[in-house]
Amino acid sequence: MxxxxxxxxxxxxxxxxxxxxxxxxxxxxxxxxxxxxxxxxxxxxxxxxxxxxxxxxxxxxxxxxxxxxxxxxxxxxxxxxxxxxxxxxxxxxxxxxxxxxxxxxxxxxxxxxxxxxxxxxxxxxxxxxxxxxxxxxxxxxxxxxxxxxxxxxxxxxxxxxxxxxxxxxxxxxxxxxxxxxxxxxxxxxxxxxxxxxxxxxxxxxxxxxxxxxxxxxxxxxxxxxxxxxxxxxxFDGPLRQTAVLTPHGGPEPGEGPQGFQINKTAAYVSIDPRESSPDTWHLTVTGRGGTVRLDLAGLRQLPQHSAALPIACVEGWSTSDQWWRGVRLRDLAALVGPDEPVDVLVESLQRRGAFRRAALRANQVGDPRSLLALDVNGEPLSADHGRPARIIVPAAPGVLNTKWVARLTFGDL
Incomplete structure (x- = not known):
């Protein structure tokens, strides 16, 4: 049958x-x-x-x-x-x-x-x-x-x-x-x-x-x-090598102080080296109090702060805490508006990929660990880690830690 x-x-x-x-x-x-x-x-x-x-x-x-x-x-x-x-x-x-x-x-x-x-x-x-x-x-x-x-x-x-x-x-x-x-x-x-x-x-x-x-x-x-x-x-280090059945689609981390995981390289998102060059790059900061343009030297003259924070992405990978150094977001907000924290719209130089623009809440802007980072682990940011400046915010998804930042607009979004 x-x-x-x-x-x-x-x-x-x-x-x-x-x-x-x-x-x-x-x-x-x-x-x-x-x-x-x-x-x-x-x-x-x-x-x-x-x-x-x-x-x-x-x-x-x-x-x-x-x-x-x-x-x-x-x-x-x-x-x-x-x-x-x-x-x-x-x-x-x-x-x-x-x-x-x-x-x-x-x-x-x-x-x-x-x-x-x-x-x-x-x-x-x-x-x-x-x-x-x-x-x-x-x-x-x-x-x-x-x-x-x-x-x-x-x-x-x-x-x-x-x-x-x-x-x-x-x-x-x-x-x-x-x-x-x-x-x-x-x-x-x-x-x-x-x-x-x-x-x-x-x-x-x-x-x-x-x-x-x-x-x-x-x-x-x-x-x-x-x-x-x-x-x-x-995790970073030897434990990352045990993840043999979940190879990550992004480039593998290299060696040295900036040898930790990234998702996308500067080349992948079509960063123009001339626009991101420390010699020619400018940051535009806008708020209710007006607009300020700062070059890299001007940013380094502002009070610098450090924070130990990881990068964690939606794909499930993360890094251990890295030492970031730069200007607090709330200090940049104070240049163009009231002292109390407000929301911010962050815009990147990248030309392709998601989250070329990302928004952060006032509580994230106001956290003293939230930085426009210029350095990581004692070195200026590499191109793939967001040179000349990137956002780093505690507990935020990786895509909201925008790299290659070009403009910050503070205000109610």
Whole structure:
């Protein structure tokens, strides 16, 4: 007899069953909840309600932005932590997700497609759940590699996709939680004794080649291997070399005081060496009190301050604290306006790439560690690190630490 995927006899693995699926589901419940929360925090860190059209890459978010708040500047490693957890955990959960999808694949082919209205709604939520989770994980992994092969901008795609997926995920959890609790009580029973088959347990299982616990060890070991070979991107030095399965799309750091990670080089974003030359470059500072133009020598005559801050990017990589030195943003604001901190629009010399213009909130401008940096680790900035001047702000995403700064406009944005 020819078996087809819609036939229960087609699926013969003795590993499938409610207990196996429920255990993987509990792991994903915890992990995906953390992913969702840290993803929302990452979105908030961009201050999307500040200066519409500049930081906001999802202009029609509406009620989905109900939770947004002014992103803090402390602790200075905040974004490094939240985004590092988001990306590393997402990669680590890939084997768990694949095992979970494998465990429930018979239900995707079950016929009839809808036995009742309630069953039809459950199948629809399952479609959104599976499609949503695959979309979020695939686009997230591609973003880590800077491979934007999908149409449109990553930011709105990942943002809206997350809300659709999490809504389906929450509905699925509410529907399946009672059964999952019952199934997990059978921890010490073999899979064929599961209480509730529910279309997962094979009616005529094939001989086992691995135990259920062996399969779970394989999944856990795979996740551990992905963690070990990806988490190093959040550190400098030898640990970065352990991230062999998550090679970063940007250039590798070199040697010396400025040998730490960057995303894009000056050549990549088409910086004109004549415009960025320390001999010809000028910074334009504008505010309600007027406009001031400063060359590099003029900036160095202003009070200089230092701060130890990391760079942390949405792709999940980060550096350790680097020593930056330059002029405080709040001191530059005071040159063209009132003493109290105000928002600022930062414009770069770069001609290509995202965030050529970026906005910072008043609390970020007012933090004494927020600098227009001229030096790093005791040396003038290199071209790839933003020479002659770049923004560095505690706890801000890397793209808001604008390089090759040409203009600062202080005021309510």
């Amino acid at each position: 020819v078996r087809i995927p819609s036939s229960p006899e087609f699926w013969r693995s003795p590993l499938r069953g409610p207990w196996f699926t429920s255990l993987l589901g509990v792991v994903l419940l915890a992990g995906i909840t953390v992913l969702f929360v840290t993803g929302l925090l990452s979105y908030a860190a961009y201050n999307p309600d500040l200066s519409p059209g500049v930081n906001d890459k999802t202009p029609d978010k509406g009620l989905l932005g109900f939770y947004l708040f002014a992103w803090p500047t402390g602790p200075h490693w905040l974004y490094r932590l939240t985004q590092g957890v988001h990306v590393t955990l997402g990669i680590t959960l890939v084997p768990v997700l694949l095992a979970k999808l494998w465990s429930v694949v018979p239900k995707l082919f079950a016929l009839p497609p809808a036995r009742s209205l309630a069953h039809a709604l459950e199948r629809l939520s399952l479609l959104l759940l599976v499609g949503g989770v695959l979309f979020e994980f695939v686009t997230g992994v591609l973003n880590v590699q800077l491979d934007y092969v999908f149409p449109g901008s990553f930011y709105p795609l990942h943002f809206y996709g997350a809300w659709v997926f999490f809504a389906a995920f929450l509905a699925h959890v509410l529907l399946k939680a009672p059964a999952a609790v019952r199934n997990l009580r059978g921890l010490r029973r073999p899979p064929q004794d599961d209480v509730e088959a529910d279309g997962l347990t094979a009616p005529s299982p094939a001989p086992p080649t691995v135990s259920r616990r062996g399969a779970l060890r394989l999944v856990g070991g795979s996740s551990a291997a992905l963690f070990v070979t990806s988490a190093g991107r959040s």
